[in-house]
Amino acid sequence: MKRVAAVDLGASSGRVMLGSVGPEVLELRELNRFWNGPVRVRGTLHWDILHLYRSILEGLHLAGSLDGIGIDSWAVDYGVLDPDGRLIGNPVHYRDSRTDGVLERVVERVPANDLFAVTGLQQLPFNTIYQLAAGDLPASASTLLMVPDLLAYWLTGEASGERTNASTTQLYDVRARDWSAELISRVGLPRRIFPELREPGDVIGTVLPDETGLAPGIPVVAVGSHDTASAVVAVPAADDRFAYISSGTWSLVGLELDAPVLTDAARQANFTNEGGVDGRTRFLRNVMGLWILQECQRVWSDDDLAGLLRDAAAAPPFAVLIDPDAPEFLAPGNMPARIEEHCRATGQEPPRSRGAVVRCILESLALAYRRTLRAAQTIADRDVDVLHVIGGGSQNELLCQLTADACGVPVLAGPVEASALGNVLVQARALGEPFPDLRGMRALVRSTHSLRRYDPQGKPADWDAAESHVFGTR
Known part of the structure; x- marks a missing residue:
């Protein structure tokens, strides 16, 4: 039997679920559920990412012994680290108005046909490409991490990306299954900020006990970190x-x-x-x-x-x-x-x-x-x-x-908790369950x-x- 924690963050609430997986067993128990939503500061909608991280740790501390941890969340939003690994500003919410009119400006530079041919992605005004093209990428930006990748970085100290969430950015080559250097360049972004990508099921690293207060050695597993990718597994x-x-x-x-x-x-x-x-x-x-x-x-x-x-x-x-x-x-x-x-x-x-x-x-x-x-x-x-x-x-x-x-x-x-179930199943397989x-x-x-x-x-x-x-x- 594997005991794993699924951190499952939706656009209005988050939860930490304890999953038990074994022969003919697939069970979830809620450890902590918490509010998630936009916070408006000086005209900008932000995510309260530190509240989320603290709430995640509170849930993980209630779990007891764990074989693994996996994180999934909504898509498109991100945090930016400086060269010392510190977060630059609070991640901005995709419903913020800073992307108004940006899609049209980007399409003048990179036609919609070209974008779709590479990324295969739906044109939505809040896609990551348009958030970044809004012009607020700090000069000191060193690494861009999607929300679940940022939280995994804080847990493990390992900065990397995961493919299912990267595929929602409109900067990902859907055929090559990697960042599109060409699109990144055409939009005027630095390729160096986009991290190496992992597959769902890869181990990102182990928790930092001094930082997190968790027992040492617990692996953090890359799951389908876009919550819909995890949900479709289930x-x-x-x-x-x-x-x-x-x-x-x-x-x-x-x-x-x-x-x-x-x-x-x-x-x-x-x-x-x-x-x-x-x-x-x-x-x-x-x-x-x-x-x-x-x-x-x-x-x-x-x-x-x-x-x-x-x-x-x-x-x-x-x-x-x-x-x-x-x-x-x-x-x-x-x-x-x-x-x-x-x-x-x-x-x-x-x-x-x-x-x-x-x-x-x-x-x-x-x-x-x-x-x-x-x-x-x-x-x-x-x-x-x-x-x-x-x-x-x-x-x-x-x-x-x-x-x-x-x-x-x-x-x-x-099932209702499909994202958490998919998260748990991918972890369990990575940790040895025979799926x-x-x-x-x-x-x-x-x-x-x-x-x-x-x-x-x-x-x-x-x-x-x-x-x-x-x-x-x-």
Whole structure:
């Protein structure tokens, strides 16, 4: 039996989980859960990285004896070290406005076709390339580390990168599976700051006992350090004919493939090819996700999600719909007011109750999932028999049912803690557990975790009409 700690950081909360892995055993126990979110200082949104690190150490101190530690987090954000290994400033949050207009400036220098041909990445205004091109890279910068790599550096003293998170930067050559020196140069960045890359399953180093207060000799293992890469490891699929939605603050909707899809159709549909564990490709699109609902709850000061979902289930269907990927929904703010504004701008009467607002959000998300899934299947020439919804959104029964109805395929919901499970499984294999491949890991997830099935209901023609209403002018 292996006992490992999974540090799993999402865009709104973090957790340290104790994982136990052995023959027919895959268990998680939460050791510490803590807040994560933006902190605005003098007009800039930052991550409170020292709070995160302290909270991680508090969780690790509760774990007892450990065989390993692995860290996964959200993508694109980073810290910069000076030549002495000290962090220069607090990492900036991807929702900060400093990247406004930067994408357009970069594309003037490096055309979108060239970017996609090398990186295979979806054009998102907060990708690492645009954050760096915003012009705030300090002159003393020596090493750039993505968030999980920075935390691993503080634990071990070893500075390196991990491929799945590097693949989200839009500075990574998806074919060569390494940093793209050409793109880095064309954007005007120094190649020397980008660290050597490791594979998921490589040992980064061992913890520094004097720095961390942890027992000496505990290995820190590179996992799929992009949380979606870890989550996809734990998709409980029985074969390759599946799609997935990693559902949380963001929704990552896509397929797992053997190789990237770099066609013009993929570029025009704004799909992304991100690195996965064991050299797989996560062919997907980012959809805004439950962020819109979370912001509504924050503005309403209403944490009764169950009550809101009951009211939403009783609200009339298709009364009002939005495009959840519209740019006005990206930044923090008064989301109910933005929904009202969006509705008026699109000739719709805004929803009048909180239940109607929630219904609008969830039906609109289901439509975005439907559109994305159908495009992915067409572009990748892949048929799908089942859609796995993993992560926190798998607990949202109304959204899961609407997703099955919209997509026209059965939805299997769970596991909830998919990122932590994938993190634990990759560590366990690196430490000697006999998992020959992803299929073996997924079989263990299936045999140890309960899933809930949602079969399609309703009339497909209603969803056809709704999709035409929201996306027909695109």
